[in-house]
Amino acid sequence: MTTACGLDCYDACKIVLEEDTFPKMTGDASHPVGNGALCALLNKSIHEAARIESPRIEGQDVSMDEAMLAVADAFKHKTSLLWRGSGNMGVMQEVTNLFMESVEGSLTKGSLCDGSGNAGIINGRGINKTLPLEQIAKADTVVVWGRNVTVTNSHIMPYLEGKKIVVIDPVKTDIAKKADFHLQIQPRTDYYTAIMLARFVFMEDSEDTEWLDEFAPEHEDFYDYTREHRIKAILEYIGTDLGEMGRVLNYLRHQKVVFLVGAGVQKYSTGASVLHAIDSLAATLGLFGKEGCGVSYFGDSQLGFVNPFDVQCNRVSKVVTDFSAFDTVLVQGGNPAESMPDCTRVKEELEKVENLIYFGLYENETSKRAKIVIPAKNFFEKEDVRLSYGHQYVEKMNKVMDSDIGISEYDFTKYLFASFGLAGLESEEYYIDAWLTQCKKQGEQHISPAYEACPYEEGFGEDGDDEFEFIEDYDDNFVNTKRFTKYRKTSTNKKVDETYWLLSPKSRKALNTQFRREDKVQVHPEAGYTEGERVRLSSAYGEHDFIVKHNEDIRLGSVVITSNTLGLNTLTPPIISEEGESACYQEVKVTIEKLEKAQE
Numbered sequence: 001m002t003t004a005c006g007l008d009c010y011d012a013c014k015i016v017l018e019e020d021t022f023p024k025m026t027g028d029a030s031h032p033v034g035n036g037a038l039c040a041l042l043n044k045s046i047h048e049a050a051r052i053e054s055p056r057i058e059g060q061d062v063s064m065d066e067a068m069l070a071v072a073d074a075f076k077h078k079t080s081l082l083w084r085g086s087g088n089m090g091v092m093q094e095v096t097n098l099f100m101e102s103v104e105g106s107l108t109k110g111s112l113c114d115g116s117g118n119a120g121i122i123n124g125r126g127i128n129k130t131l132p133l134e135q136i137a138k139a140d141t142v143v144v145w146g147r148n149v150t151v152t153n154s155h156i157m158p159y160l161e162g163k164k165i166v167v168i169d170p171v172k173t174d175i176a177k178k179a180d181f182h183l184q185i186q187p188r189t190d191y192y193t194a195i196m197l198a199r200f201v202f203m204e205d206s207e208d209t210e211w212l213d214e215f216a217p218e219h220e221d222f223y224d225y226t227r228e229h230r231i232k233a234i235l236e237y238i239g240t241d242l243g244e245m246g247r248v249l250n251y252l253r254h255q256k257v258v259f260l261v262g263a264g265v266q267k268y269s270t271g272a273s274v275l276h277a278i279d280s281l282a283a284t285l286g287l288f289g290k291e292g293c294g295v296s297y298f299g300d301s302q303l304g305f306v307n308p309f310d311v312q313c314n315r316v317s318k319v320v321t322d323f324s325a326f327d328t329v330l331v332q333g334g335n336p337a338e339s340m341p342d343c344t345r346v347k348e349e350l351e352k353v354e355n356l357i358y359f360g361l362y363e364n365e366t367s368k369r370a371k372i373v374i375p376a377k378n379f380f381e382k383e384d385v386r387l388s389y390g391h392q393y394v395e396k397m398n399k400v401m402d403s404d405i406g407i408s409e410y411d412f413t414k415y416l417f418a419s420f421g422l423a424g425l426e427s428e429e430y431y432i433d434a435w436l437t438q439c440k441k442q443g444e445q446h447i448s449p450a451y452e453a454c455p456y457e458e459g460f461g462e463d464g465d466d467e468f469e470f471i472e473d474y475d476d477n478f479v480n481t482k483r484f485t486k487y488r489k490t491s492t493n494k495k496v497d498e499t500y501w502l503l504s505p506k507s508r509k510a511l512n513t514q515f516r517r518e519d520k521v522q523v524h525p526e527a528g529y530t531e532g533e534r535v536r537l538s539s540a541y542g543e544h545d546f547i548v549k550h551n552e553d554i555r556l557g558s559v560v561i562t563s564n565t566l567g568l569n570t571l572t573p574p575i576i577s578e579e580g581e582s583a584c585y586q587e588v589k590v591t592i593e594k595l596e597k598a599q600e
């Protein structure tokens with residue numbers, strides 16, 4: 001038997017189980033993304049995590065029938081919202097859209113994840129096509145840019161073997177330690193890094209003029225644009241120098257280069273400009289539509305599919321959701337009380353909702369506040385289809401075990417259709433087939449209908465007949481408004497001057513807020529805090545206490561709190577990116593205060 005991992009991860013691994021040996025399982029060694037191994041989350045964490053076993057209403061265990069009756073009742077109220085997280089990446093999560101449309105409920109728009117970067121890609125290329133893994137395998141150089149591959153994307157490692165590796169990251173990550181060169185920039189300077197590199201490529205005539213004339217004819221204007229950027233001041237701001245830039249350029253010019261770009265570069269209001277600038281650098285080098293070249297970011301996994309769960313609904317922001325404007329809120333597969341920015345506000349909002357329904361696997365900060373709790377089935381216990389934002393392969397997710405716990409999203413929807421007397425819901429198999437039959441096939445392997453061996457070979461835009469559009473302006477309000485200097489007084493009334501960038505990458509031991517939770521802030525040993533001491537971090541948005549952990553791999557001037565850490569999002573801003581309606585988790589600086597008294 002086989003299935004695929006439903007966790008929100010680039011790899012979307014295929015899983016092999018011998019008959020009835022669950023939970024014993026392995027990766028599929030013959031699969032393009034498998035080296036036969038899964039990761040610790042699948043080998044261990046997921047089996048140890050305590051499931052919510054019983055439905056609840058106001059804290060009391062009830063039967064599934066009683067709970068579903070209460071859910072149906074709650075939706076008879078005037079206004080309702082479905083806020084869906086990314087706890088399970090199967091396409092069947094979206095079946096609940098069909099019910100929301102029928103009762104004229106609201107859905108969300110925007111992204112907590114990759115939205116601003118995606119908007120930047122659309123600005124340059126018109127369409128976000130996934131770079132196939134085999135092109136990464138053919139590269140000479142791979143630039144790992146704000147992606148923590150050994151943690152978040154470990155099955156890409158075999159594709160990087162034998163390549164020259166350059167890493168651009170404010171943290172000396174594991175891949176940075178192994179890299180040929182690590183450019184340890186200041187956080188939030190990627191736009192400038194890309195523009196500077198492009199400027200130097202033009203200065204030394206290393207641009208791909210032939211390709212540019214055909215596919216990106218505005219390149220002279222882009223050259224002029226890069227020249228508006230002053231070299232000395234900007235290199236200083238990035239925290240680099242001409243020597244380091246020269247070393248990076250050695251790995252870029254006249255060879256096959258792939259930029260492997262992650263979420264880290266775009267957790268900012270200007271995230272769209274960052275991806276647009278990186279794409280513009282790639283275009284300058286002529287890296288689109290050629291073997292072994294390209295920019296690999298989160299691809300649009302649904303590209304090329306007609307989504308049977310596409311609905312016409314009112315949509316409200318997923319980043320700054322005004323939960324209390326609704327009588328009934330259904331949270332499905334998510335934990336907004338901890339995963340959303342400015343989560344103190346979010347918790348207050350959620351507590352004002354008359355009927356908060358939590359539909360998920362585990363207890364978390366959102367389930368604790370819910371009036372109705374509905375346990376879900378996990379991905380081993382239901383049928384689904386797994387697309388990927390990291391590659392082109394599509395897997396059928398098979399039900400590989402029975403369980404008495406929970407209800408699937410399809411059955412949840414079916415119950416509500418029946419109880420509202422609604423018609424039009426097709427069978428579960430119908431929807432599964434609707435996704436699978438749209439796929440292309442490579443032998444027995446399903447792949448995305450949008451798969452192209454060499455994306456943008458013909459050109460850009462939906463039909464491949466557009467030009468590449470270079471970035472032509474950059475508006476940075478963060479620096480202009482100096483938002484980061486507006487500190488609240490901290491609760492102990494101490495004056496704290498020094499500010500640090502707050503970086504929040506993913507943890508190896510958790511999948512966002514699922515599994516292991518954390519309470520640490522990682523700081524450079526030279527920053528002056530003692531390992532194990534308790535400190536209070538404050539930003540313009542809130543404060544929270546953490547335990548200090550030393551990490552000399554972090555650039556001075558930054559701190560790291562992994563995204564599974566309790567209280568992290570009390571510090572992050574409730575703002576929406578300039579483009580792409582995305583969260584801006586790292587658009588924030590924090591102060592650190594020692595809590596001597598609390599230490600004993």
Ligand SMILES: Nc1nc2c(c(=O)[nH]1)N[C@H]1C(S)=C(S)[C@@H](COP(=O)(O)OP(=O)(O)OC[C@H]3O[C@@H](n4cnc5c(=O)[nH]c(N)nc54)[C@H](O)[C@@H]3O)O[C@H]1N2
Nearest residue numbers: 085086087088113333334335339360361362376504512513
């Ligand atoms: N500060 C900061 N905050 C961040 C980030 C950051 O970088 N920095 N990253 C952001 C990113 S990239 C993301 S994607 C979001 C993620 O944030 P969310 O989308 O809120 O995801 P999780 O917090 O992992 O919560 C997932 C929940 O889904 C439930 N679940 C799992 N499988 C199923 C299922 O099959 N069915 C149902 N119904 N429920 C299921 C589990 O109970 C789990 O608790 O967090 C964001 N938050």
Ligand SMILES: Nc1nc2c(c(=O)[nH]1)N[C@H]1C(S)=C(S)[C@@H](COP(=O)(O)OP(=O)(O)OC[C@H]3O[C@@H](n4cnc5c(=O)[nH]c(N)nc54)[C@H](O)[C@@H]3O)O[C@H]1N2
Nearest residue numbers: 146147148152168171187188262263264505506510511512
């Ligand atoms: N184990 C595990 N795997 C996961 C997840 C998980 O929680 N745990 N989450 C999944 C999800 S939802 C997502 S979205 C992906 C995200 O996976 P990634 O794309 O890898 O994103 P992050 O882990 O947020 O951060 C990546 C890197 O960006 C760096 N960085 C931070 N700020 C900057 C900056 O300003 N510039 C540059 N150049 N780099 C910067 C960080 O130091 C970090 O090394 O991972 C997925 N995979």
Ligand code: SF4
Nearest residue numbers: 005009011012013039
């Ligand atoms: S979490 Fe990612 S790496 Fe781990 S098994 Fe799932 S898809 Fe593979």
Ligand SMILES: [Mo]
Nearest residue numbers: 008112113114
């Ligand atoms: Mo994400």
